[in-house]
Amino acid sequence: MKYYIFLTKNGDTITPIGEEIETLQVLDWTKGKTKKDAFRTFLKNNAYFKEHDFKDIMAMELKNESVEHFEM
Numbered sequence: 001m002k003y004y005i006f007l008t009k010n011g012d013t014i015t016p017i018g019e020e021i022e023t024l025q026v027l028d029w030t031k032g033k034t035k036k037d038a039f040r041t042f043l044k045n046n047a048y049f050k051e052h053d054f055k056d057i058m059a060m061e062l063k064n065e066s067v068e069h070f071e072m
Helices: 035-045
Strands: 002-008 012-014 020-022 025-032 057-062
Touching: 002 035, 025 035, 035 057
Parallel strands: none
Antiparallel strands: 002 025, 002 057, 012 020
């Protein structure tokens, strides 16, 4: 199985100094044989996204499941 991250451009966030900026938002990570297979699993596990009118959901294949956190 391959590992995918699902993102959307639909949304804004507030910076630590209170400014609103456009961002990519991570919606979920899901496994699947293909992007479409992973997207079906994503929708099954997150049905509420259909109710909130997201227009543009992107999938990107990840090399592995490793996550590293950085502080600035």
